[in-house]
Amino acid sequence: MAGPNRIAVALQGGGAHGAFTWGVLEGLLDEMARGAIEVVGASGASAGALNATALVYGMQEGAALPGPAAARSRRMAEAARGKLQELWESIARAAFWGGNPFVAAIGLSPDWNIDDSPAARWADVAATGVAPADLGITNYLNSVLRQVLPELPAILALPQPGVPALMVAATDVEECRRQLFVDGAVSPDALKASACIPSAFQAVTIAGSTYWDGGYMGNPPLTPLVDCLRKAECGDLLLVTLNPLHREGVPRGARQIMDRLNEITFSASLVHEVNAIETINRLIDADQIRPDSGYRRINLHRIHADGEMASLGIYSKDAPSWDFLNYLRGVGHAAFKRLWPGIETALGKQSSWDTKALCDRTLAREALC
Secondary structure: OOOOEEEEEEEEEHHHHHHHHHHHHHHHHHHHHOOOEEEEEEEOOOOOHHHHHHHHHHHHHHHHHOOOOOHHHHHHHHHHEEEEEEEEHHHHHHHHOOOHHHHHHHHHOOOOOOOOOOHHHHHHHHOOOOOHHOOOOOOOHHHHHHOOOOOHHHHOOOOOOOEEEEEEEEOOOEEEEEOOOOOOOOOOHHHHHOOOOOOOOOOEOOOOOOEEEHHOOOOOOOOHHHHHHHHHHOOOOEEEEOOOOOOOOOOOHHHHHHHHHHHHHHHHHHHHHHHHHHHHHHHOOOOOOOOHHOOOOOOEEEEHHHHHHHHHOHHHHHHOOOOOOHHHHHHHHHHHHHHHHHHHHHOOOOOOOOOOOOOOOOOOOOOOO
16 A cells, blocks of 8 residues: 655745645645645744744644554644634734734724725824834744644654654844754744844844744745755655745835835745755756656655735735734645645655746847848
8 A cells, every 4th residue: 555645835924814724734635634745844934933833842742642653643733723712812912902004994894904004004103113022022932832833943843753754944144144943953042033034024143143034935845845855765844835926917006006016025044945956856857867866856746826825915915913813824735625635646756836937038139140
């Protein structure tokens, strides 16, 4: 009998929009519970880092529970599902009691887009020329992490068979490089660093280095998972993306331009890493890389809801109201149901994500005769 398909997952950041990934992960955990897949690695930045950490932390707790070996995957999946639910419930609760103005605004919006709300206009003015420390924004991640992931470094430093490796990205402010925190190095401070938008929060200092949001240099990190897949002798990498890669038309309004610029900025590293992976894939397919070189083909898969996410605007990312989070969770469920059958068929064989539109294109002007 064939074993489960082994995959790695890379989870993009995007504030409250990360609840979409929550819904997708619940679909994956259902597949894991029935023995169809095994997750060998998980990476993320910002909200993707929180989702990845809750996933792995829950699986680690589930793996330690007593019970028959045959039901181990089911226990791990159930524990991870509970940890993800706890994470997003805590985020919504902390934002509500913290007086987040966007939470109230999004509750009055029929389409979840609050870019033209009074709260958004106030934020535009307040952010102009004001240092993050002066904005009075409470970093509710402190209370969330204490409640949801109380023993984070200790539990992740004790790897269990079948529990995926965890990789969280942050951006080193002074060195302009990506910092990866792996397994037991994933601390509450590392998660705060990974989610540190510099316009809202002061940089996070860890062991003498200062960090901003990991999305600037890896949203989400892909190439570290390639090595993880190589060690596990498998080659399927699943991305869950929040920022629309394609939009029709050129934005004209100031806020629309800011929204698209934000999406492009936080997708830049993803585009470059996909290009690198596909370059290696093309060389392997053309037999220009020796089979014993250590490289292997990486099949890329993607779950997204670009149309739905594009309509939400930029400020809804800062509005983790419980109703909005559950809406996004439902969008994630629907996206998983729509796309997973094609992905599952391709696992171990080929990519299900056509990346041609994402890869480098070269235009050359022909010489005039």
